[in-house]
Amino acid sequence: MSADVIAASPAVVNRLKRAQGQLSGILRMLEEGRDVEQIVHQLKAVSSAIDRAGFAILVVQLKQAMEESGDDADGHVARLEKLFLSMS
Numbered sequence: 001m002s003a004d005v006i007a008a009s010p011a012v013v014n015r016l017k018r019a020q021g022q023l024s025g026i027l028r029m030l031e032e033g034r035d036v037e038q039i040v041h042q043l044k045a046v047s048s049a050i051d052r053a054g055f056a057i058l059v060v061q062l063k064q065a066m067e068e069s070g071d072d073a074d075g076h077v078a079r080l081e082k083l084f085l086s087m088s
Contacts, residue, residue, distance in 0.1 A: 012056045019049040051087060058084050 026042045058080055065076045 009056060009060050012053045012060075015049055015053045015056075019046050019053070022046045022049070054087050055084070058087075 022042060023046050026039060026046065029039050029042065061080050062077065065080065068076075
């Protein structure tokens with residue numbers, strides 16, 4: 001991932017920072033012996049946030065690949081497609 005992707009995706013960075021905070025909260029919940037259902041619910045939320053961030057990064061990269069459409073655009077799109085499918 002290039003710096004261009006990060007610059008174009010401040011929302012992704014914010015989403016990942018929130019997920020990081022949620023994960024810290026989950027660790028505290030575990031240390032405090034909180035209810036398993038609450039912990040699993042929070043884990044699901046963090047997982048979903050991370051997945052959405054990953055998809056958003058891939059979308060930015062796909063858009064850039066389509067705009068550039070240079071000699072290696074097909075190869076770049078194929079690599080991104082493989083990444084996309086690995087996340088689903």
